[in-house]
Amino acid sequence: MRIAVLSDIHSNLVALDAVIASLGTVDAVWHLGDVVGYGPEPDAVVERLDGLGAVGVRGNHDAAAVGRGDEAEYFNVDARRAIEWTRATIRPATAARLAALPERLLEGDFTLVHGSPRAPIWEYVTSAPVARASLRAIETRYCLHGHTHVPAVFRDDDGSLELIAPRDGSVLHLDERQVMINPGSVGQPRDGDRDASYLVLDTERSEATWRRVPYDIAATQARMRELRLPERLVARLDHGL
Numbered sequence: 031m032r033i034a035v036l037s038d039i040h041s042n043l044v045a046l047d048a049v050i051a052s053l054g055t056v057d058a059v060w061h062l063g064d065v066v067g068y069g070p071e072p073d074a075v076v077e078r079l080d081g082l083g084a085v086g087v088r089g090n091h092d093a094a095a096v097g098r099g100d101e102a103e104y105f106n107v108d109a110r111r112a113i114e115w116t117r118a119t120i121r122p123a124t125a126a127r128l129a130a131l132p133e134r135l136l137e138g139d140f141t142l143v144h145g146s147p148r149a150p151i152w153e154y155v156t157s158a159p160v161a162r163a164s165l166r167a168i169e170t171r172y173c174l175h176g177h178t179h180v181p182a183v184f185r186d187d188d189g190s191l192e193l194i195a196p197r198d199g200s201v202l203h204l205d206e207r208q209v210m211i212n213p214g215s216v217g218q219p220r221d222g223d224r225d226a227s228y229l230v231l232d233t234e235r236s237e238a239t240w241r242r243v244p245y246d247i248a249a250t251q252a253r254m255r256e257l258r259l260p261e262r263l264v265a266r267l268d269h270g271l
């Protein structure tokens with residue numbers, strides 16, 4: 031099976047469409063949450079994922095967009111403005127799709143979460159101690175997660191944790207070692223590379239391959255300005271930070 035793994039699309043339809051156009055043949059699409067928030071096209075992004083038959087999990091922005099708990103309280107001013115706009119404009123069908131997303135999914139050897147296995151909505155896996163605790167918290171060999179918007183791998187190598195920073199074309203061979211795998215962000219990359227980031231799993235070859243895809247950033251930015259989404263969110267797409 032070839033499976034596309036997409037995370038943190040953040041209502042960026044232009045980026046998502048560029049990714050879809052680059053996919054080639056895949057048997058499945060998995061997403062790791064934050065389908066909405068920040069960007070201008072929440073309804074269309076949810077519709078596109080439905081059209082692909084994608085399955086996935088709930089991110090903090092998805093939760094906030096459908097008013098789950100007090101999630102919006104944790105956002106900075108710009109993120110909150112964008113999420114309030116999202117909440118006010120999404121169609122009921124979109125809200126229902128977001129509300130139905132589970133916090134975690136098990137697919138074969140993979141656990142899918144947005145943040146981390148022990149706190150699926152909010153925890154950031156950015157350090158070895160958190161990665162180690164995350165690997166202890168899963169029952170599968172591998173964990174796919176997003177939330178940081180930075181492509182990364184933490185691999186348990188005989189008790190010591192190895193950090194790998196995948197670039198375009200990087201291939202990770204999946205073996206008996208446990209790994210935390212982050213595909214990076216489709217809609218708002220933060221690793222200094224502005225191109226959309228995702229990965230493809232090949233379960234026959236036991237490989238994960240990262241890909242970067244340029245997209246029409248100006249088109250997304252123009253739409254965001256039209257909708258008066260916060261300028262800082264518009265500008266950061268240029269820098270990939």
Ligand code: ZN
Nearest residue numbers: 038064177179
């Ligand atoms: Zn996100």
